[in-house]
Amino acid sequence: MSAFKSWLNSTKSNLNDQMKKFKNKDFLEAIVAGCALVAAADGNISADEKQKMAGYIGRNEQLKVFDMSLVIARFNHYVENFEFDAIIGKQEALKAISKFKSKPEEGRLLIGVCSAIGSADGDFDPQEQAVVREIATVLGLNASEFGL
Numbered sequence: 001m002s003a004f005k006s007w008l009n010s011t012k013s014n015l016n017d018q019m020k021k022f023k024n025k026d027f028l029e030a031i032v033a034g035c036a037l038v039a040a041a042d043g044n045i046s047a048d049e050k051q052k053m054a055g056y057i058g059r060n061e062q063l064k065v066f067d068m069s070l071v072i073a074r075f076n077h078y079v080e081n082f083e084f085d086a087i088i089g090k091q092e093a094l095k096a097i098s099k100f101k102s103k104p105e106e107g108r109l110l111i112g113v114c115s116a117i118g119s120a121d122g123d124f125d126p127q128e129q130a131v132v133r134e135i136a137t138v139l140g141l142n143a144s145e146f147g148l
Contacts, residue, residue: 003147004115004124004146004147004148006147007146007147026096026099026100027100027106027110028066028070028071028074029074029096029099030096030097030099030100030106030110031066031071031110031113032071032074032075032077032078033078033092033093033094033095033096033097034093034097034110034113034114034117034135035075035078035113035114035117036075036078036079036081036082036089036093037078037090037093037094037097037114037131037134037135038114038117038118038128038131038132039079040079040082040086040089040090040131041118041125041127041128041130041131042127043086045079045082045083058071058072078092078093078096081093094134094135094138097110097135097138097139098138098139100139101138101139101140102140104139104140104141107136107139107140107141108141108145108146110135110139111132111135111136111139111141111146112146114131114132114135115132115146115148118131118132129148132146132148133148136148
């Protein structure tokens with residue numbers, strides 16, 4: 001776990017500049033889809049989790065490059081997909097993320113944001129880690145590169 005924490009700490013310091021570099025609609029979709037996947041890691045997205053995730057997105061310096069009302073609206077869109085059907089929600093989220101399979105720099109940044117969100121409450125639990133590992137696989141990246 002110390003390799004992950006070390007990687008996460010070094011990644012967090014560079015996220016803001018990198019987010020500005022990749023500010024576009026597809027990347028926004030991938031970021032919020034990843035957030036929804038992490039929130040749904042335990043199979044249930046509670047109202048508290050929605051508020052925590054929306055609060056994190058709204059306060060996070062790296063995500064401020066995007067219009068916050070759009071970020072929250074798109075996050076809610078993905079959450080609603082999960083609430084309708086977990087399999088459909090997961091497929092739709094992974095579809096948005098998979099657009100970055102041939103873009104490893106953006107993929108690494110996406111993993112960094114999802115990991116930061118997963119650990120935002122101080123507990124990056126095994127279910128959240130498994131989701132981030134799956135995102136890495138979809139992106140064609142090796143999860144061990146991130147200490148996962």
